[in-house]
Amino acid sequence: MTEAPKSNESLPITIRDMDIDDIAPVYHLGETLFTSDLYPYIYRTWDQWEVIGLYNTDPEYCLVAEVDDQLAGFILGTIINKASWVYGYIIWLGISPAFQRRGIADRLVDKLVERMIDDGARFMMVDTDPENIPAVKFFGRKGFGNMRKHVFLSMNLSKHEYYGKLIAYEREKAERAVWKRPRRRSTKS
Template sequence: MERVSEFEDEKLRIRELMIDDFPDVFHIGEEIFTAEFSQSLYRTWDEFEITTLFNSDNELCLVAEVGGKIQGFALGTTVEKRNSPWKYGYLIWLGVREEAQKGEVGTRLFNEIKRRMKDQGARMIIIDTSADNEAALSFFQKMGFKDRQEHVFLSLNLTRRTKKPRKKKP
């Protein structure tokens, strides 16, 4: 069921991602998910993020558009763990053009993907974000996420030169 609301004198429409949307979604993600924004991103934004999810869970790949222009996207999947009675929704990427971030685009995308995950039997939605991404943390808290879990994430930059220990002369 398509839900429509006012957005700057035009209608905001949430719909499933189509192949023709790939370039717009890719470029929005490219603007948002940069190495400068989060240098320790363990997942990097690339064209495979869209195609992989589209091919496996296309009903959980959504776009928000106004007047035919894509303003944002949500890409997710569901996960069933062996020996667990629970099915999890995993919101992997949620991106909104900078100029549309103060509107309801992100909220509408999230609400629709949450509804779809619940319809698919998910009992919980999981997201992850950088601990210093205050905007994302605030947004997800407004969406009802309360059980914030801290975890340790280590990285090793293999492009930096390290000093080799000097051998002692006899």
């Protein structure tokens, strides 16, 4: 990996539409950033389908940032239409650690906000874990406010009564499929 310029050096940042060749690099960067170690619930859904799905449904809201032809970051968003309201929603924003704190996230968010305004969005949303203080501060600085804490509740389904019944049923079904009728014994001696 190339060493990123120091923060006081000018970065030649290119913001562009994500293309099909960016799917794997964006996924792998997100894989390193959105781990369950720090924020187990908010980042629980990062997988290849997040990138592929958004690229297929909302490609105009999937942007990448490059520095010297190297992936420096990405932003993935969508538009939500509810009655007379059109919402812009930032779903994922990720910056490579080698390029953090160099204005790349600012440029990505600004470009996405411009596109969403052009497409009729009049309200913008983003969410993050309340313990992710750098993200909370960043989005606050970008003009996002009116913070509401969201409560996530979970249930371990392997402890649910129906789950045990389903597992037992599937085992019995598999055993029945393996069971074969005994062969008749030949009467010849």
